Amino acid sequence: MSNLFVRKATGMVRSWSVFDAFVYAFFSINLVTLGFFSFSQMYFFGGGMIPALIVSALFIIFEVVVYASLIAVMPRAGGDYVWQTRIFGGGIGFILAITGWWFTLWLWTPIYGDMLRHFVITPVLGLLGFQDLALWFATKQDALYQGTPLFVSSLLALAFVATVIFLGMKTYARIQKFSFYAGMLGLSIILVLLFTGSPDTFKTNFETNAAAVFGKGPGLYDATVQAGLDAGASTPLDAWDFMPVMLTLPWLVFFNLWPNWGATLYGEVRGATDYKRNFAGMAWALGVTTLLGIVFFLGVSRAMGWDFYVQANAAWWNYAWYGVESPLGVWPYPALLASFLTTSRALQLIVILLMSFWWFGWAGTLFLSSTRVIFAAAFDRLLPEWAADVNERTGTPVNAMLLMVIPAVLVSGLYAYNVGVAEDGTGGFYSITLAATQGIAIMYFGTAIAAIILPYKKKELFEASPIAQMKVAGIPLISVAGFIFAAFLGFLLVEWMFDPWLNTAGEGPGLYGISFKNTNSIIFLGACYAIATALYYGFKARRKSEGIDLDKVQAEIPVE
Numbered sequence: 001m002s003n004l005f006v007r008k009a010t011g012m013v014r015s016w017s018v019f020d021a022f023v024y025a026f027f028s029i030n031l032v033t034l035g036f037f038s039f040s041q042m043y044f045f046g047g048g049m050i051p052a053l054i055v056s057a058l059f060i061i062f063e064v065v066v067y068a069s070l071i072a073v074m075p076r077a078g079g080d081y082v083w084q085t086r087i088f089g090g091g092i093g094f095i096l097a098i099t100g101w102w103f104t105l106w107l108w109t110p111i112y113g114d115m116l117r118h119f120v121i122t123p124v125l126g127l128l129g130f131q132d133l134a135l136w137f138a139t140k141q142d143a144l145y146q147g148t149p150l151f152v153s154s155l156l157a158l159a160f161v162a163t164v165i166f167l168g169m170k171t172y173a174r175i176q177k178f179s180f181y182a183g184m185l186g187l188s189i190i191l192v193l194l195f196t197g198s199p200d201t202f203k204t205n206f207e208t209n210a211a212a213v214f215g216k217g218p219g220l221y222d223a224t225v226q227a228g229l230d231a232g233a234s235t236p237l238d239a240w241d242f243m244p245v246m247l248t249l250p251w252l253v254f255f256n257l258w259p260n261w262g263a264t265l266y267g268e269v270r271g272a273t274d275y276k277r278n279f280a281g282m283a284w285a286l287g288v289t290t291l292l293g294i295v296f297f298l299g300v301s302r303a304m305g306w307d308f309y310v311q312a313n314a315a316w317w318n319y320a321w322y323g324v325e326s327p328l329g330v331w332p333y334p335a336l337l338a339s340f341l342t343t344s345r346a347l348q349l350i351v352i353l354l355m356s357f358w359w360f361g362w363a364g365t366l367f368l369s370s371t372r373v374i375f376a377a378a379f380d381r382l383l384p385e386w387a388a389d390v391n392e393r394t395g396t397p398v399n400a401m402l403l404m405v406i407p408a409v410l411v412s413g414l415y416a417y418n419v420g421v422a423e424d425g426t427g428g429f430y431s432i433t434l435a436a437t438q439g440i441a442i443m444y445f446g447t448a449i450a451a452i453i454l455p456y457k458k459k460e461l462f463e464a465s466p467i468a469q470m471k472v473a474g475i476p477l478i479s480v481a482g483f484i485f486a487a488f489l490g491f492l493l494v495e496w497m498f499d500p501w502l503n504t505a506g507e508g509p510g511l512y513g514i515s516f517k518n519t520n521s522i523i524f525l526g527a528c529y530a531i532a533t534a535l536y537y538g539f540k541a542r543r544k545s546e547g548i549d550l551d552k553v554q555a556e557i558p559v560e
Contacts, residue, residue, distance in 0.1 A: 016269045018277045020173040021262050023180050025285035028261035028365050031292050032183065032358035033115050036334050038255040043314035044232050045511070047248030048239035050294055056249050056256055057290040059488040063444070064286060065481035066451045067260035068278035073454070073465040077267030078376025079369075080447045085380070085554045087450040087457055091536040093554075094382055095529060098536075100443030101264065101373035102404070103528040105366070107436040109408040110415040112161070112366050113154030118331040120356040121153065126213040126330070127349045135214065138330040140323075147416035154412035157363060162405050164364045165371065168394030169268050172364055179361025186354025187292070190338045193351075194299030197341040202304050209340040209348075214329060221308075223327040228311025231318035237297060237306045250495040250512055254437055257444075259286045261365055264372040268395075275467050300334065303341060309334070367404040374400040380553050382539045420520075428520075435514055435521040438496055439528060445489045451482030 016024075029035075039049065067079075076082045080101065084093025117137045125134035137153065140146040164172050203221050210216040239245075259282040266272040300309045312332040319326035335355045339348040375397040378387035387399050413419075414429040421428030455462040455476040462468055462476070470477040494500075499510035499517070514521045540550050 016169055016173055016265070018269065018271055018274075018281055020177070021266070021269050021278075022281035022285055023173075023176050023361075024262040024265070024365070025259045025282045026180065026289065027176060027358075027362040028258040029256045029285060029289050030358060030362045031289050031296065032187065032335070032355060033119060033362050034255040034258075035289070035293060035296075037115055037118075038252065040313040040332065041317055042248065042251050043228070043235050043310050043317065045235045045248045045251070046239070046244035047241065048236045048245060049248075049297055050238045051240045051245045052248040052252050053256075053290050053293050053297075055245055056252050057286055059249075059484070060253075060256060060259065060286055061283065062481045062484040062488070063257070063448075064259055064279060064282040066448060066478065066485050067263045068275055068282060069467045069470075069478040069481070070447070070451060070454070071263060071266045071278045072273050072275040072467050073461060075266045075269070075272035076376070077264065077372040078379075079264035079266065079373065080443055081264075081373045081376050083454075084446050084450050087454055088446075089551065089554060091533070091540070092446065093450075094377060094536045095532040096443040096446040097373050098377065098532040099525075099528045100440045101370045103531070104436040104439035104525075105370045105404065106408045106411040107415070107433050108366055109158060110150060110154045110412045111433065112363060113157040113412060113416075114150055116157045116359060116363075117149060117153040118333060119335075119359050120352075121156075122330055123333055123336045123352045124349070124356070127345060127352060131213070131215055135329060147413075147418065151413055151416035154416060155409070157366070158405060158408055158412070160360070161363050161366050162401065165368050165401055166391075166394065166396055166398065168391075168396050169265075171394070172368065176361045176364070179357040182354050182357040183361060186335070186351055186357065189351050190335050190355065191295060191299050193338045193341045194296075194303040197303035197338075199303065199305045199308070202337075202341055205340045205343065206337065208343075210328065216328065220327055224315050225308060225311050227315035227318065227324070227327050228308075228313070231311075231314035231324070233307075233311040233314035235310050237301055246491075247495070247511060250492050253492060256286070256289065257437075257441070259283075260444075261369055264369045264376075267372070273466060275470070296334070299338075304337060312337075367401060367408075370404050371397050371400040374403055380550070381543050381548060382536060382550065431513070431518055432520045432524040435524050438493070438514060438521070439525055441489055441492055441496075445486060445493065448482045448486035448489060452479045452486065455479055 042049070070083050071079075074083055074086065078097075081093055081097035084096060086093075122134045122138040125131075125137065137149045139149070164175055167175075207216075207218060207220050210220050211218075235248075262269075266278070271277055297306075300306060309332075312328065315326050316328065316331050318324040320331075336348075336352060339351045342348060374383065375388055375390075377383045378385060378400065387397070387403060389397065389399050391398050415433065418428040418430045421430070455478065467476075467478060472480045496512050496514050497516055499512055499515035510517070516522055543550050
């Protein structure tokens with residue numbers, strides 16, 4: 001076996017505890033970054049947000065079962081890539097994983113940068129009195145420089161992400177643990193402010209603080225309400241109508257489909273063959289985040305008024321997406337709005353600084369998991385062997401990281417300046433962003449199918465695993481969970497691709513904006529799969545000429 005792979009062993013060190021993996025999963029479905037951001041965009045749905053949170057968690061728990069099971073059977077760096085290539089054989093695992101974990105993750109970079117400016121830079125600068133600079137980062141500028149604030153924020157995000165990943169898993173674990181405790185303290189203060197506040201107090205303080213921090217004039221509250229109504233704000237808090245709730249899920253999962261995000265790292269987690277511990281880490285992350293989301297919604301409803309929250313979000317995104325002026329002029333960051341319930345500028349700043357650790361603890365998820373997939377493919381000789389090099393001191397696959405970071409700089413520029421936009425303002429690079437989630441979900445679908453057939457395709461491996469006796473009515477639990485998760489993903493993919501509920505006339509951008517009518521998105525995904533296919537068969541032919549049979553490589557499980 002030693003001549004099949006680049007080395008006899010991967011060289012990865014199991015430097016993480018199961019608690020470290022839990023914190024990573026908790027940040028991966030980040031209530032504050034992904035959650036607050038996604039919630040704010042969901043102003044035009046008819047399904048209640050609390051029911052949607054609960055229903056989505058019930059489906060996603062089967063994802064947790066699938067991934068906890070696969071990790072217990074094959075706890076290797078590379079996750080989806082390793083499982084699919086070993087269960088399916090051939091190139092499907094490489095093509096799906098390289099597209100989902102490498103190419104499409106570049107698109108997340110400007111999203112992380114956008115959140116950095118809205119969650120950290122703008123509110124901190126505003127509270128410190130740098131009003132003009134805060135507004136510069138928050139908004140679009142003139143036609144020539146409109147993307148510069150976002151591009152600068154994306155570069156800052158990339159610099160931080162590259163640094164913390166390079167420092168290695170052990171150091172990153174310390175950073176995310178500190179961020180976890182600091183962020184939870186900040187959120188606790190926010191929830192106290194929300195549950196002790198009232199809409200009347202909020203309305204008064206909102207106008208006073210917005211004037212002091214961002215230079216806004218009187219009447220801002222009413223202007224925001226009207227702008228939100230004009231933008232179509234409609235999402236209820238707790239409406240349980242079945243179809244509207246189901247149609248809310250394909251957008252909500254942009255936030256919470258990721259408790260398994262650390263699955264590619266379990267070659268570096270101690271005790272990863274223990275199914276119960278794997279399941280508990282991801283399940284607790286999902287459950288606690290869901291509960292905190294519900295509590296947050298109830299607190300917002302009590303202190304701000306649910307309608308105002310939805311209207312403020314609608315007003316902002318009507319500006320960001322369609323260029324309609326937003327009265328507030330900055331993204332309505334819930335933590336900042338909640339801090340306005342106090343008149344103490346010092347407390348406001350402390351709260352926002354504590355809440356910023358939700359971003360700093362989460363930022364490494366941008367590329368950390370992806371580097372292990374690139375590493376695993378290079379270790380199998382399906383990418384240049386130098387991509388499998390590991391820094392001896394930190395255990396970081398540095399070259400794999402550079403394959404994420406360098407293209408991400410280019411993608412960030414294309415996104416920030418919306419290169420390729422038509423004269424009528426449609427299209428452009430911006431329109432393909434959500435394709436990243438499509439590509440990842442398609443990869444997850446492949447993993448779900450792999451989970452279904454694992455007990456039958458790899459019978460000896462399954463029977464020797466710690467999950468062999470876990471069955472439902474005689475059927476392996478991993479197969480049952482895989483079927484349910486695959487069905488849920490199938491629903492999401494159909495909704496995204498066909499968007500059948502556009503409106504009564506069947507026209508318009510649709511609920512999700514990434515259907516086949518979004519040709520930029522389809523072309524981008526198609527190009528990613530084509531490039532991945534070319535890489536696979538190109539390297540397969542090259543290795544064959546070198547006397548290496550990649551089919552034999554992918555039949556073996558590497559030693560960590």
